[in-house]
Amino acid sequence: MKTLPGLENVQTFLALAQDLNFRRTAERLHLDQSALSRRIQKLEQSLGFRLLDRTTREVSLTQAGQQFYRDNAELMRGYDESIQAARRVAEGKAGLLRVAYMAFAATELMPSAMLRFRQAHPYIDVRLEYIRTQGQKIALANGDVDIGYMIGPFDHPDFTALQLSSEPLYIATPRNHPLLLRPRIVPSDLVGQAIILGNMREWEEYRWRLNDMFSGEGIALNVTLEASNTLALNGLVAAGLGITIYPESLIGFLGRNVEVRQIMHPAFRSRTVLVWKRSNRSPQVQAFVQVAKQIGVHAP
Amino acid sequence: MKTLPGLENVQTFLALAQDLNFRRTAERLHLDQSALSRRIQKLEQSLGFRLLDRTTREVSLTQAGQQFYRDNAELMRGYDESIQAARRVAEGKAGLLRVAYMAFAATELMPSAMLRFRQAHPYIDVRLEYIRTQGQKIALANGDVDIGYMIGPFDHPDFTALQLSSEPLYIATPRNHPLLLRPRIVPSDLVGQAIILGNMREWEEYRWRLNDMFSGEGIALNVTLEASNTLALNGLVAAGLGITIYPESLIGFLGRNVEVRQIMHPAFRSRTVLVWKRSNRSPQVQAFVQVAKQIGVHAP
DNA sequence: GTTTATTGATGCACGAAATGCATCAAAGTT
């Protein structure tokens, strides 16, 4: 391992960069001004370039100093977090696991995995967070969460994705809808049907997938109304304004004023995948994957 | 600024954690074994928990030590990079800017912005990378790139998105196609047309957007064939197997054996947005945005 | 224009802290 220059004094530099005044900073660090002056000199010398321009009257960051400050302020925050993470582990908590989930995993997959996970690993702290599929990809890449339940498929070299379920889709209609008379519903039955869906902002990924399924069958997805929440969606359907399409895991949460029928078609399914960063080899993640994969129902 | 414990000795710990042997590591660091032993003791003491289990015969990382090693190996890599970045700045290079782009920005937007950027900021190194929209979101979040041209719209609190262009879509048909007889092409003309598109893996975002436009008009997007590259796409269209849909910026790259017509509809357009992390305030990014926004054609 | 106050840098003596050497106890190997 190559030894990195100046590491000892980075904190000192950061403190100085904050108020750009040797005497004040020195006082704040309970240090003599001369000592501070020399620390910075030493840091600059070991780096090989200047971080600060100093006249006898004022101090300012050089371009390089600004760059160095931005980067290292961030890194020191990261170091602080790494200590806290390790301390949690040392204190018997086997660590922290941050799990993201979206609506389709919220009713079955996530809760039952969580139940078994808590039993198997009571000392791992779990932090749950509701994030939609698109946001999860970003949160995972950022390291804001460790693992996420999202709408699949998801394919990316930096991530591992494990398909947990593939559930059929259902239509939800008003109670007296003509479609209910049919013995079985297939996609072509939906041609020309007025369809009500959640709006793009909230349901982006799901709607894209639906669009894809429909166009795969050569059927226009005729969205006549959008709703921003599930209650409104249910109400609009019950009132006879159209039908909606729900994955199996959510139909239990529809009101009794609507009827549901499964769409019988191999492509009309919603897949849920568990995704984590390939580089994240923490035991918490591995343990969770182990548990979660046993919960997967209707797995591929 | 709170002072962070143990920072001086983290590198030493990392070196030791790599071969888990005090004597060998000490030698590698040109240090006495006793000194190394004490450094680690001191680090552990300042952290308040053990990092290593040591018997007189073998050394192993504790759980906390593993966690600490994983996190800090990463951080030290980051520190090394921060030095190099600052050094580049110090050497007169005004820094490094990593730009990602996708196909639709590759012909006009990105190259002309790049031209003007190099003239205005000759000392900023630019690294260009071809990444598709979905991958860019992840690369941005990871900090692998600074800024990206992607298919819009894109809305996320962590990012700033600037719409640069909104270009019309065109159909590309074989030379003798009946649609060419119409005075103008509107979306409803495409009902029932056999459409050939790039496959999902490569064209995911574009296809989703197309799906969305079509379903917005209540038209089925009837994809009869998929191709994995542009040449094949062009060939299949020319051979009369169907038509394809291209944004304006790419029609110049189609062969002479196909004809193009603009789709006349306000929603049938492709938007290109420039996206960067809101937290990334580096002057390179700001400078690039400044230049790129002046290039934007047909801006909103 | 002179004085005064404040800035960061520097010479020097001191002291804390890290190092190297020698040695020890523990544990596997022969």
Added chain:
DNA sequence: AACTTTGATGCATTTCGTGCATCAATAAAC
């Protein structure tokens, strides 16, 4: 049972960082 290798520890030595006093440069005050 003798030997080797492991990491820990006591102690003398050296290194290195610190505080104090002071300096030169510069801006503000008079």
